[in-house]
Each structure stands twice: as structure tokens, then as C-alpha cells.
């Protein structure tokens with residue numbers, strides 16, 4: 042096709058479930074491109090000589106390369122091309138913030154809209170899975186080296202996948218009963234179907250990775266005991282799974298949840314299917330979600346799906362400062378989530394049975410920029426008001442879980458108790474111990490955790506082979 | 509990891525004991541720690557204190573009371589069946605040292621978790637007094653086991669059908685604290701929250717340090733969710749990682765009781781659902 046024609050094609054919209062319908066079900070919101078739509082979108086890529094999009098991608102996927110294959114209709118080849126650098130395209134195509142990574146750099150975005158890189162990535166990964174053509178590479182040259190991976194989030198899964206393909210004997214130890222980390226306990230089904238995560242985990246198992254769920258390192262065995270058992274290296278990918286609270290009065294009232302608990306009950310334990318599943322969850326009618334990130338959006342949209350009449354998203358800064366993806370804010374608003382911006386809770390009010398009945402807030406205004414460069418919210422005097430709520434979800438961030446750090450002597454941590462590790466190798470202060478993902482950076486993104494895993498895998502390989 | 513049930517025994521009307529094959533946990537566990545188990549794919553994560561362990565045989569003993577659907581289901585399993593998941597040992601071990609005279613109090617099924625602590629206190633060289641109680645004689649469990657690890661023992665029943673007629677807290681006060689014959693250095697108490705609260709009210713009066721083991725609602729039990737939070741000394745703590753044992757004089761029992769009731773309605777709904785399904789022969 043002529044370049045002129047290509048430039049005329051408009052960005053292909055993603056078909057989605059109708060907001061009025063989807064706000065009461067847990068099925069995935071975007072429905073996915075068809076092969077025809079994907080080809081049309083792929084033709085929009087002008088195959089830049091110096092593709093800026095690739096520079097914007099934390100794992101440097103060959104974006105024009107896989108898009109060219111889609112344009113030719115070679116979908117399976119396109120999937121394999123992505124997998125050379127990104128082991129979890131079906132996940133990343135759905136949850137990566139493309140609008141601040143690859144797509145923001147796309148030259149087509151300067152005059153029109155950027156190529157829908159994320160949607161294309163998702164399309165080929167789904168196509169490959171549906172076609173049942175996921176190929177299992179045969180691994181030769183077993184090295185005889187044993188590697189323990191602690192945590193099965195995106196960083197751990199990436200490390201394990203890379204190392205097993207280099208011929209190492211890899212075992213993942215996961216605290217929970219299911220593998221996937223935040224992908225299974227945090228991100229809801231309507232944004233990332235659990236069957237996709239399960240398929241990725243299954244793929245690793247087929248490659249030969251052993252997964253020991255229900256094993257908490259620091260409890261059933263320490264890092265030193267893993268070495269004593271014969272492991273040659275240990276990777277720590279334990280995530281940022283400690284819930285933060287605001288320490289304001291009434292936070293322990295019944296009906297007040299951390300986002301971690303709320304989402305874990307709903308996603309990992311499938312409380313949204315109670316009583317078919319045994320784990321219960323409070324199905325509030327008037328729900329306040331505190332925070333402005335992806336976790337807050339996921340909590341708010343979950344509350345709506347659990348049958349709320351009103352879901353208030355309470356965030357102390359303005360819309361510009363919201364860390365959530367624009368797409369998610371947009372989805373949330375379409376589903377009827379009510380945004381209360383520049384609003385900060387100061388206490389929860391309860392009844393004599395210990396249940397939350399209201400939330401008292403202060404109105405804020407933006408002052409001078411703070412350390413993060415964002416304008417600091419300052420309270421407006423006398424602006425207190427009370428809103429009636431029966432459920433609250435606190436989604437104001439997460440910290441590091443100390444289970445491994447506190448039981449591993451000589452492992453250096455920073456002042457927030459995150460593990461100190463070299464950015465290029467994941468090497469920690471302990472020989473043979475590597476770390477990556479949220480436990481090093483603090484809560485970040487799936488793709489950054491995967492990128493850290495990839496680098497650590499290379500360093501671990503080098504380390505064990507030189508021993 | 510999954511775990512096979514090696515032995516099953518009914519201790520009283522609603523209390524059951526299971527011996528599990530769990531060598532890794534048996535080797536590591538210390539008194540005061542607990543496990544979390546899941547019976548089947550749709551099941552919840554159930555925290556249960558480890559009542560005993562045999563590291564040589566690789567076995568763990570858990571004792572539980574049927575209080576709802578999950579425990580009813582658990583009581584229906586037999587030797588040879590397997591639990592889908594078993595994780596542990598979780599929580600901080602009991603702080604055990606020789607301090608003199610220690611009173612170990614167990615109420616109802618709380619005798620099971622207090623047993624390993626009693627044993628550890630005895631092994632550490634303390635003079636151990638046990639007080640175990642229940643509503644009536646038939647509900648007293650583990651009397652022989654407790655006797656074997658105690659220097660003195662009192663059994664109480666609320667209805668007077670056996671031993672001392674009254675509550676464990678009354679027995680402690682009347683027989684020891686009031687008489688002042690013996691200096692009590694510490695009390696460890698495990699049982700229903702109202703019992704622990706009553707007991708702490710008594711020991712506070714006499715200034716006797718008291719440790720209680722709390723059974724709050726949990727999900728992950730790794731410190732990730734905060735479902736288990738309690739207020740101790742005005743600060744929020746997580747029972748699963750900071751506990752389960754805390755200074756009983758500092759615990760906000762009212763909040764704990766409220767929080768234990770969060771899912772009362774749903775638990776009943778779930779149990780009814782289970783019973784109906786079972787009657788229709790559909791399994792759970």
C-alpha cells in the first residue's frame with residue numbers, strides 16, 4: 042500500500058462492552074481486534090528507520106518488526122517476534138501504560154493519533170494462544186545449576202522463564218496458593234482475565250520451571266537455607282505487598298478495607314462469585330475509594346461490579362496529578378464512578394456495632410510543588426463535610442513486606458526497607474542473591490518488573506556459570 | 509503444597525483433630541505458630557494454630573471446632589484425603605523463657621493452641637499451672653495431654669458438670685490471685701474473645717502480665733492485606749505477622765469482637781448453601 046494511503050487510515054477503535062452492561066459483570070471490558078482491524082491498524086505504522094517507539098519500551102520490543110508481520114497477516118510470527126524480548130505479551134498488551142511509553146513516542150502521534158501498539162500486541166498474543174500454536178522450545182545443554190526464585194509476580198516469572206531456557210534447573214517459591222503475584226491477586230478479571238495468567242504460568246511449567254506455591258520464604262525456609270539445600274543463586278521478586286493506611290481515626294471499623302484485601306478477596310479468592318466460592322466480601326451500596334492510582338480505579342470498578350449504587354473516588358489532588366492510566370479513569374467514569382477530587386478524608390465515623398457509616402473529608406486546593414514536582418494539596422479551612430458510606434477501600438499505596446529482608450542477614454535495604462540492588466544486574470549486597478521488581482523500586486509497573494527480571498537473569502546466568 | 513491427612517479423631521461433639529503429613533513445616537514450627545489451609549479450589553484460606561508437631565515423623569497436628577461451612581467441610585475429610593494447600597509456619601513463635609510460675613489458660617477449643625505453649629513453658633523450666641475450661645464436661649478436650657505438661661491443673665466447667673464450677677477467670681482469681689500463696693509471673697490465655705477479655709480484666713487488677721493469642725479474620729496471613737488488624741496499645745498491628753500473641757492488657761477487645769462479626773451473615777448463608785447442597789447430594 043502506498044504511504045499516502047497508509048497515512049489516511051484512522052486509528053482503529055477498540056470494541057468494548059457497553060458501560061451500562063459491563064459495570065455489573067466481571068467479563069473483560071475491551072473485546073479485542075479482529076484480524077482485519079489489526080491489519081488495518083498495522084498498516085498505519087510507517088516503519089520508521091529510527092523507531093522512537095522502541096526507545097520508549099522498557100524491554101525494547103521490536104515494535105515496527107512485529108507490526109510489519111501483522112500487516113502481512115503473519116500473526117504467529119509477530120507473536121514470536123515480541124516474545125524474543127517480552128515473555129508476557131498478552132499481559133503487557135493489556136496493562137502496560139503505552140500512552141507514556143511506546144505510543145507517546147510514535148511519530149504518527151504528532152499529526153494524528155499514535156499507532157495502537159498495545160492493542161496490536163494483545164491481538165497477536167491472543168491469536169497465538171487461541172490458535173494453540175504456542176511453541177515450546179526444546180532446551181538443550183542442561184547446566185546442572187539450581188536457581189531459586191522467590192515470588193511469582195512478573196519479575197519472578199521472567200527470571201524463571203529466561204533461566205530455564207538457558208538450561209538451568211529453576212524453582213519458584215510463592216507464598217500464596219496461586220502463581221502470578223499482582224496479576225492474580227490485584228488486577229481484576231475485567232482488566233486481565235486470570236485464564237491468561239494461568240496460560241503463561243502453564244507455559245513456564247512446560248518449559249520445565251518448578252513452581253512451589255504455599256511456600257513463604259523467611260518462614261518455611263530462609264534464603265540461607267535455600268543455599269544450604271543446594272541452590273546456586275537466589276532471585277528475590279517479592280513485590281511491594283504491604284498495605285498503607287492513613288492512620289486516621291476509624292480506619293479499623295468494619296467495612297474499611299485496604300485495597301489489597303478488597304482486591305485479593307475479589308480476585309484471588311473469587312469472592313465476587315460467593316457463595317459458589319466460600320470467601321465473602323462486603324457488597325457495599327455507598328462505597329468510598331481513597332486514592333488516585335490504578336489500584337484505586339480497580340477497587341472502584343470492582344465495587345461497582347459488586348452492586349454499589351454509588352462509588353466515590355476520593356483523591357486529594359486534581360485530575361492532572363492522578364497516577365492512574367487515562368484509559369482507566371475514562372473507563373471508570375463511563376461506568377458511573379463519581380470523582381471527588383481535591384478531597385482528603387480525615388476520619389471515619391462508625392455506629393455502635395463497629396461498622397463504618399460515614400467519612401469526613403476536607404476540601405483541598407493546590408499549593409506549591411512538592412518533592413515529586415506535583416503541586417502540594419493544602420486543606421481549605423472550615424471545608425469539612427461528611428458523606429454517608431457503608432464501605433471504604435483505602436488505596437493509597439503499598440510498602441515492602443519485610444519477611445525476607447528480616448530473615449536474611451547481610452542483605453542491604455534502603456530507608457523504606459526496599460532491597461538495594463544494582464540496576465543493571467540485580468546484584469544485592471549478598472553474594473549469589475539478586476533482586477528486582479517492586480521489592481527494589483517500590484510499586485511500579487509490570488513491564489519494569491519484567492525488565493528487571495530479564496537483566497537479573499543474564500547476571501545470574503553469568504554468576505552461576507563462573508562458579 | 510498439598511498435605512495428606514494421616515489420622516483423624518473426634519475429641520468432642522464439635523471438635524476434631526487431624527494429623528497431617530507436612531515434613532517441611534513440622535521441622536520449622538515453634539510453639540505459638542499457625543498454618544493456613546485450603547480444602548478445595550472454591551475454599552477459603554483457613555488459619556489454624558499448630559497444636560503439636562513431630563519433626564522426626566514429619567507430622568503436624570491441628571485441632572479445630574466446627575463453626576461454619578469450611579470447618580464442617582474439614583471435619584468431613586478422612587485419613588487418606590488430602591488438603592489442597594497448606595502453608596506455614598506463620599506468625600511469631602511464643603516468647604519462651606524461664607521466668608518462674610506461668611499459668612496457661614485454655615478455654616474451649618483454645619486448649620489445643622495453648623498446649624504447645626504449655627509444653628514449651630514446662631520444658632524451659634517454669635512451674636506450670638494449667639487451667640482449662642469449657643461449657644460442660646463433654647466439651648473438655650486434651651485433659652490428659654495438658655496434665656502431662658503441667659505441675660498443677662484445674663479443670664473448670666460453666667455448668668459445674670465437672671471440676672471447678674465457673675469460668676477459668678474465676679478459678680484463676682479465686683484459687684491463685686486472691687490467695688496470693690504463689691507469685692504468678694505470667695499468664696498465657698487462649699480461647700474465645702469474651703473469655704480472654706474477662707481473664708485480662710482479672711489479671712490487670714492484680715498486675716500480672718498476660719499474653720493472649722488472637723484469632724482474627726485473615727486472608728493471606730503474610731502481612732499483605734490487613735484483614736487481621738487489631739489495635740494494641742493504641743497502635744494498629746497485624747495479627748498474622750506481628751502476632752498472634754500480644755499483651756492482653758493492651759488489646760482493644762471490643763474492636764476485635766466487632767471485626768470478628770464482619771461476615772456473620774455471609775458465613776450463615778454459605779453454611780446454609782453447603783447444607784442444602786449436601787442434602788441434594790451434590791457435594792459442596
Ligand SMILES: Cc1cc2nc3c(=O)[nH]c(=O)nc-3n(C[C@H](O)[C@H](O)[C@H](O)COP(=O)(O)OP(=O)(O)OC[C@H]3O[C@@H](n4cnc5c(N)ncnc54)[C@H](O)[C@@H]3O)c2cc1C
Pocket residue numbers: 136137138191192193194195196197214215216217221222223224227228229256257258259278279280281282304335336339442444445477478479480484485486487488490
Ligand atoms: C491493583 C493493581 C493494579 C495494577 N495495575 C497495573 C497496570 O495496569 N499496569 C502496570 O504496568 N502495573 C500495574 N500494577 C503494578 C504491577 O502489578 C506491579 O508493579 C508488578 O506486579 C510488580 O511485579 P513483581 O514481580 O515485582 O511483584 P508482584 O507482582 O508483587 O509479585 C510478588 C510475589 O511474591 C510473593 N511473595 C512475597 N513475599 C514472599 C515470600 N517471602 N516468599 C514467597 N513469595 C513471596 C507474593 O505473594 C507475590 O505473589 C498494578 C498493581 C496493583 C496492586
Ligand code: SF4
Pocket residue numbers: 085086087088089092093094095104105108146147148149156158
Ligand atoms: S514510532 Fe510509530 S510509526 Fe514509527 S515504527 Fe514505532 S509504531 Fe511505527
Ligand code: FES
Pocket residue numbers: 725726727728729730731732733734735736737746747748749
Ligand atoms: S491476614 Fe492479610 S495481613 Fe494478616
